Amino acid sequence: MAAAGWRRFAWWMAAAIGICLAAALQDTAVYVIDLGTDPRMRLKLHEEAPWFVIYYTMWAVLTPLIFASARRVPFSRHRWAAPVAFHITASVAVSATLPTLLYFLFCAVWRGEPLSVLLGPALPFWASAAAARAIIDPITYWMILAAGFALRAFDDNRERERNAAELHRALVAAQVEALKMKLQPHFLFNTLNSISFLAVERDVGGVVAMVERLAALLRSSIQVAGSQLVAVREELALADQYLAIEEVRFTDRLRVTRRIAPGAVDALIPSLVLQPMIENSIKHGFSRRIDASRIDIAIRRDGDALVVTVADDGPGVPPGWDLATHCGRGLKNVIERLEKLYPGEWGFTIRNQPQGGAIARLRIPWQEQPEAVPEPIGAARALAPVSR
Secondary structure, eight states, X not given: OXXXXXXXXXXXXXXXXXXXXXXHHHHHHHHHHHHTSOXXXXXXXXXXXXXXXXXXXHHHHHHHHHHHXXXXXXXXXXXXXXXHHHHHHHHHHHHHHHHHHHHHHHIIIIIOOOHHHXXXXXXXXXXXXHHHHHHHTHHHHHHHHHHHHHHHHHHHHHHHHHHHHHHHHHHHHHHHHHHHHHTOHHHHHHHHHHHHHXXXXXXXXXXXXXXXXXXXXXXXXXXXXXXXXXXXXXXXXXXXXXXHHHHHHXXXXXXXXXXXXXXXXXXXXXXXXXXXXXXXXXXXIITTOTTOOEEEEEEEEETTEEEEEEEEOSOOSOTTOOHHHHOOHHHHHHHHHHHHHSTTSOEEEEEEOTTSSEEEEEEEEOOBOSSOOOOOGGGOOOOOOOOO
16 A cells, blocks of 8 residues: 555544544533433333424424524634634534523423422433533534535525526527528628629739638637637637738728737637627627727726726727617627626626727736647637627
């Protein structure tokens, strides 16, 4: 057996011996206390059945309260001293008082003992009974508490599985929507029209480059790996594929500015998020204003958050436009995934800029991948389309 195996065996043996010694000390203490009690107040043989029914009914009634205390004062890896102290105090206090009080009522009602006897000659018995209960019954309290923690862990695990399933469903929906958008007639028509224009101009190199760009974008849409979080560099790689096609469509009119902060390319971002922001600006900026020409992509770190903005110099959002009620299907999918990935810790807005145009702003918690390894453009994930 290896050294690690012997150490593990030694720890298990020490734990077993410790538990046996604790049980022996407990039984000895209870036996000593029991010797000093009044024999007339002890439980008779014919009273055991009704007493234990009442006794365990008491613990059944206490179970929801102990479960509630397990949720309000939970244990954690970084915070365990205060919960341990709380539950030790609670287990001893509950065990010493409630069973003793219950036995007092049992003697008064079931046996019919007069209060003058219970509060007179039998008074020392109650102190001994409370001490014995304080030694014996905390085990019952801790068993119920452990069951409460186990149920909570089970519920948390089911919730995580449910969220994971919903995230997977949302990601699949986004992937399908991305592929659908790439295959929509107007997108293919505009791309093929650009290819035919290059062919008329006898720009063989341009035709080849355009076809390769379209094939790469479609391939990326089909070959999505399914990751929820990817490096910013991957999102940028796919955005470049998309913009390469749009730059041919708009020729010199489209000017893209990228302001990517150092280190931001290694941050993690939900897949299928960046392209919808860019596509939204192109669709509602360039398509509605002939003199619109600028797309500004900025990614930076702001404290503990990653901030992504995509701005344009188009006409901006129309009056009365609201993100919650006017966003398209693709954007709803993005918002749903953000809420599942970062519940209550994300922000996404689209608003007009003072100098004109609109700006989409995404803010999520900062995360970095363990090892930042650049991936080829062909490995980039597809992004879901979005409408505004």
